[in-house]
Amino acid sequence: xxxxxxxxxxxxxxxxxxxxxxxxxxxxxxxxxxxxxxxxxxxxxxxxxxxxxxxxxxxxxxxxxxxxxxxxxxxxxxxxxxxxxxxxxxxxxxxxxxxxxxxxxxxxxxxxxxxxxxxxxxxxxxxxxxxxxxxxxxxxxxxxxxxxxxxxxxxxxxxxxxxxxxxxxxxxxxxxxxxxxxxxxxxxxxxxxxxxxxxxxxxxxxxxxxxxxxxxxxxxxxxxxxxxxxxxxxxxxxxxxxxxxxxxxxxxxxxxxxxxxxxxxxxxxxxxxxxxxxxxxxxxxxxxxxxxxxxxxxxxxxxxxxxxxxxxxxxxxxxxxxxxxxxxxxxxxxxxxxxxxxxxxxxxxxxxxxxxxxxxxxxxxxxxxxxxxxxxxxxxxxxxxxxxxxxxxxxxx
Amino acid sequence: xxxxxxxxxxxxxxxxxxxxxxxxxxxxxxxxxxxxxxxxxxxxxxxxxxxxxxxxxxxxxxxxxxxxxxxxxxxxxxxxxxxxxxxxxxxxxxxxxxxxxxxxxxxxxxxxxxxxxxxxxxxxxxxxxxxxxxxxxxxxxxxxxxxxxxxxxxxxxxxxxxxxxxxxxxxxxxxxxxxxxxxxxxxxxxxxxxxxxxxxxxxxxxxxxxxxxxxxxxxxxxxxxxxxxxxxxxxxxxxxxxxxxxxxxxxx
Ligand SMILES: Nc1ncnc2c1ncn2[C@@H]1O[C@H](COP(=O)(O)OP(=O)(O)O)[C@@H](O)[C@H]1O
Ligand SMILES: [Mg+2]
Numbered sequence: 068x069x070x071x072x073x074x075x076x077x078x079x080x081x082x083x084x085x086x087x088x089x090x091x092x093x094x095x096x097x098x099x100x101x102x103x104x105x106x107x108x109x110x111x112x113x114x115x116x117x118x119x120x121x122x123x124x125x126x127x128x129x130x131x132x133x134x135x136x137x138x139x140x141x142x143x144x145x146x147x148x149x150x151x152x153x154x155x156x157x158x159x160x161x162x163x164x165x166x167x168x169x170x171x172x173x174x175x176x177x178x179x180x181x182x183x184x185x186x187x188x189x190x191x192x193x194x195x196x197x198x199x200x201x202x203x204x205x206x207x208x209x210x211x212x213x214x215x216x217x218x219x220x221x222x223x224x225x226x227x228x229x230x231x232x233x234x235x236x237x238x239x240x241x242x243x244x245x246x247x248x249x250x251x252x253x254x255x256x257x258x259x260x261x262x263x264x265x266x267x268x269x270x271x272x273x274x275x276x277x278x279x280x281x282x283x284x285x286x287x288x289x290x291x292x293x294x295x296x297x298x299x300x301x302x303x304x305x306x307x308x309x310x311x312x313x314x315x316x317x318x319x320x321x322x323x324x325x326x327x328x329x330x331x332x333x334x335x336x337x338x339x340x341x342x343x344x345x346x347x348x349x350x351x352x353x354x355x356x357x358x359x360x361x362x363x364x365x366x367x368x369x370x371x372x373x374x375x376x377x378x379x380x381x382x383x384x385x386x387x388x389x390x391x392x393x394x395x396x397x398x399x400x401x402x403x404x405x406x407x408x409x410x411x412x413x414x415x416x417x418x419x420x421x422x423x424x425x426x427x428x429x430x431x432x433x434x435x436x437x438x439x440x441x442x443x444x445x446x447x448x449x450x451x452x453x454x455x456x457x458x459x460x461x462x463x464x
Numbered sequence: 465x466x467x468x469x470x471x472x473x474x475x476x477x478x479x480x481x482x483x484x485x486x487x488x489x490x491x492x493x494x495x496x497x498x499x500x501x502x503x504x505x506x507x508x509x510x511x512x513x514x515x516x517x518x519x520x521x522x523x524x525x526x527x528x529x530x531x532x533x534x535x536x537x538x539x540x541x542x543x544x545x546x547x548x549x550x551x552x553x554x555x556x557x558x559x560x561x562x563x564x565x566x567x568x569x570x571x572x573x574x575x576x577x578x579x580x581x582x583x584x585x586x587x588x589x590x591x592x593x594x595x596x597x598x599x600x601x602x603x604x605x606x607x608x609x610x611x612x613x614x615x616x617x618x619x620x621x622x623x624x625x626x627x628x629x630x631x632x633x634x635x636x637x638x639x640x641x642x643x644x645x646x647x648x649x650x651x652x653x654x655x656x657x658x659x660x661x662x663x664x665x666x667x668x669x670x671x672x673x674x675x676x677x678x679x680x681x682x683x684x685x686x687x688x689x690x691x692x693x694x695x696x697x698x699x700x701x702x703x704x705x706x707x708x709x710x711x712x713x714x715x716x
Contacts (some may be wrong), residue, residue, distance in 0.1 A: 276523070350560040354622070357516060358573035358629060359550025368576065369562060 101446060105439035108223070112215040113236045113433055119201045120213045120235055121185075123193045128152040132216050134228065136236040139196060147194065160188075160197035161234065178203075186210060198235035218433075223440060229404040229415075231424060231434045239437045243406045245444060247321070247414035250407050251400065252390045254325025255332060260382050262329070263336030264371075267378075270337070271344040272366060290334035298398030301327040306399055313411055319401030322410040327395045332385035339384060343377020344370055376459045383459075387452035390418075390445075397422055417445045468532070469494045469633055469663040470515060475529035477510055479522070484510045486687045488529070492680065497659050499674035499695065500667045502684035502710070508667040509557075511684070512635050515665070516552040517545055533633060550577055553626030555636040559618035561610035561625070566593075566602050569610045569621055573629035588628050596624035597654050616647025623654065634658070636666040640673070652677050671711060675699055683707045 113133035114120065120136060122128065128150055131139075138144040140159050147155045165185055166178070174180055182205040189195055189210040196213075204212075215236055226240020266286075270279050301323055310318030347370045355365040371378070401413025402423065421438050428434035470492040477485035485507045492498045500508040510519065515533060519525045531538050538548050550573070561569050570589040579585055589606075593599045598620040602613070610621055619639060626634060636655070640648040655664060655677050668674050674681050675695060682692035683702070690704050702708045 348560070350556060350558060351562060353518060353521065353554075354556065354560045354562065354625075355572070355576070356521070357518065357549055357554040357556075358576060358625065359546045360572075360576035361546050364576045368572070373563060 098446070101439060101442050104436055105441075105443040108239070108433060108436035108440045109218055109220055111433055111436075112217055113239060114198075114215050115235070115432065117201050118198055118235055119204055120196065120198045120215065121189060121204075121208075121210045122196050122213055123189055124209055124211045125193050126152060126211060128213070130216060131213055132222075133218070133236040134226070134238050134240075136213075136215065137228075137230055137233045137238050140234065155194045158192060158195045160195055162197075162199035162203070165197060165199060182206075182208075218437075223437075224444070227406060229420070231428070231437060237434060237437070239433075239440075241417075241441060241444060243404045244415055244417050244420050244441065245448075246406055247400070247404070248390065248416040248418075248445070248448065250321050250410070250414055251324040251328060251396060251416055252386055254321060254410055255328035255389060256382060256386050258325060258329035259332050259336055259385060263333050263340055263382065263385065264378060266333070267337045267340035267344055267381075268366060268370075271341045272362075272370065286334050286337050289330075294331065294395040295398075297327050297331055298395035301395060301399035309411075315411060317401055317413060319399055319413050320411050321400060321407050321414040324396045324400035324414065324416065325410065327399055328386070328389045331395060332389040335385035335388055336381045339381035340374070340378045343374040343381060346377065347373040379459045380456045383452050383456045387449050387456070390416075390449060390452070417441050417448075421445075468492065469496075469534065470665065471530075471532040471535075472511070472514070473530040473532075475511075475514065475527060475531065477507075477514065477519070477525065477527045480524040484687055485514075485527075488689045490682060490689055490692060492663060492665055494663050495659065495661070496679040497655060497664045497666060497677055498680040498682065498692075499678035500665065500682050500684060501669070501671060501674050502690075504669060506684040507687045508684050509637050511689075512637055512665060512667055515633070515635055516549050516554055518554070520545070550629050551632050553629065553631035553634045555619070555622050555626055555634065555639045557638045558642050559615055559622055561613070561618050561621050563609065563611055565607050566610050566613070566621060567606040570624050570628045573625060577629060589624075592624040592628035593621075595627050595658070596620045597650060597657075598624055614647075616643045616650065619643060619647065619651060620654065623651075627658075631662070633663045633665070636664065638667050638669060641669065648673075671699075683710060685710070 114136075120131070126147065128147060131150060135144065135150050139150070139157055140161075142159070144150060145157055147153055147157055165188065166174070166181065168188070169181075169184055173184065182203045185197065185199065185203055186205040186208045189197060218239060223239055223241055224245070225242050226238065227242050228238045228240045229243060230238040270282055274282065305323050305326060306318035308318070309315065309320060309323055351369050351373065352365055355369045356362070360368065396416050397419035400415060400419065402415045402419060403413035404415045404420070405412070407414045421441055424434070425438055428438055468491040470490070472488050472490040475485055475488040476483070488511060490511075500512065502508055513519045514527070514531050515538075517538060519527075527539075533548070533552060536543070562572060564572070567589055570592050571585050574585050574588055579588075590599070593602060598617060601617060602621075605612075610618065613621060619642075623639070640651045643651065652673060655666065658664060659679075666674075666678065678695045680692060681695040681698040683690045683698060683704075683706075685706050690706050691698070691702065693702075698707065699711055702711065
């Protein structure tokens with residue numbers, strides 16, 4: 068009998084050990100995968116594989132950044148002197164433009180003549196810049212390949228433009244997305260902290276047993292609602308409301324995202340904060356009341372300070388969870404990757420960007436990797452959130 | 465009006481259906497120490513907590529009868545409960561300092577009662593800590609957390625905290641029961657000192673302690689106030705057989 072028990076103990080121990088090991092290893096693998104894909108972004112250029120950017124050999128410009136290339140092809144830059152070259156009008160040519168300039172006869176079967184034609188065309192036009200697959204690059208071409216600078220971490224983080232599909236060079240500046248994420252989260256904290264705290268205080272300190280028994284399941288029910296439903300609610304109710312209230316052109320704003328995020332994080336905040344408030348010893352509250360303090364004074368001077376670290380942890384945890392939330396925020400923030408200046412502008416968050424673009428990013432391409440790099444940033448943000456929780460949790464008076 | 469500090473008339477207290485105090489009649493005079501003794505569970509704390517309306521905080525308490533402090537019916541409709549509690553200080557069984565600095569613990573009562581004057585607060589805090597015989601031990605660390613003090617020091621801090629708001633009446637619920645003999649001695653000396661200025665009601669299960677420090681003693685048994693009288697009389701010549709049995713150590 069005793070022996071059987073010992074064997075059973077050993078088996079349970081083994082199962083627990085194995086499952087915890089498997090879990091840890093899986094989590095680690097996911098993180099390793101995230102970093103491997105994301106960091107891969109930084110040793111390549113923003114031009115798609117096998118595409119070359121070419122100018123006339125007499126052009127004095129030797130290198131361009133992805134952003135400059137994008138601006139040139141967008142006609143935002145129209146003269147070479149703006150990027151440090153001669154005073155010369157820029158002519159842009161995509162592969163389609165180039166191919167379209169020639170008749171089918173000239174091109175020959177399977178466009179065998181295209182490399183020669185392109186080379187000829189570029190040599191004849193000093194102001195031209197063109198991009199095309201490197202298979203159309205003539206063996207001994209006379210024009211000049213423009214090497215694009217590799218994407219740098221600094222550029223990726225501090226870049227203010229996010230044009231992942233612009234041709235020939237994508238621009239990956241995550242700063243607006245980082246700011247969008249932080250803005251929406253900050254707004255959510257500002258909204259959720261007072262509401263969550265007041266509700267938690269009410270439930271823990273004021274409401275009677277009966278009312279609490281009714282409120283608690285309602286709050287917990289909130290956390291069971293799928294985020295798409297929140298998003299839909301936001302889109303149908305909140306967005307038009309904000310639009311009308313602030314007389315905006317579009318109601319999809321950072322504010323809408325913050326409100327939805329706040330609502331979504333409230334259950335976590337209320338539940339954890341209420342538990343924290345409940346840990347305040349009865350003896351301390353009685354001591355306060357016995358000195359002539361009112362209930363309100365007792366709450367603000369004894370209960371809240373005592374539960375402070377728990378309350379902060381609740382808020383950070385609630386928001387931290389919601390920050391990673393994609394669908395709801397994606398639906399209501401308008402998804403404009405511009406740097407927000409007020410809460411009434413459309414913004415775009417990191418998770419929303421990943422969700423929206425991952426489907427159309429070619430597997431393994433730079434866009435794909437850029438999204439993973441965004442994932443790393445999100446991971447770091449939430450990691451910092453969690454570190455904050457740990458530090459406030461362990462800090463006691 | 466009466467000149468009694470505390471007067472209880474025909475008091476019955478219930479915790480839901482449990483009849484905790486049965487027809488209590490009791491008075492305490494100003495500037496005396498009254499001791500409540502009796503086996504645990506007999507209702508001493510329950511009665512003490514009637515005097516500053518601490519039982520209001522417990523769901524399901526009901527009572528009939530009247531309680532007067534300084535001639536005022538403290539359960540009257542329009543009574544200012546916070547004001548009453550400022551006037552009636554309480555020291556609890558277990559030391560319960562706030563997780564704040566030593567200074568802020570003692571200043572707390574003044575602050576919540578609206579005192580803003582910094583110098584006045586400083587003066588009162590110093591006085592109260594001195595009165596509680598704690599000054600020499602903490603004067604250099606007033607800004608330190610009260611949680612760093614020993615149990616006995618914490619309890620004296622709690623007494624200082626109660627004294628700082630200058631209550632007319634101080635309630636003590638077994639203030640020394642969680643302390644070592646030396647700390648207990650200090651607290652008893654302190655109570656002896658305070659008697660000159662304050663009215664004190666103290667719950668204790670320690671008969672010697674009651675005999676040493678109190679002027680009057682009330683013996684409780686199963687929710688009844690069996691008898692109360694001058695301490696000397698209770699200890700030498702009790703009328704009720706139950707009192708006699710208790711003080712001679714035959715039960716409890
Ligand atoms: N909050 C409460 N709810 C229910 N019963 C209580 C409560 N507090 C005390 N009692 C009961 O009332 C009786 C008297 O308690 P108490 O006044 O604490 O006794 P003592 O202080 O003399 O030990 C005990 O039987 C106790 O179980
Ligand atoms: Mg008791």
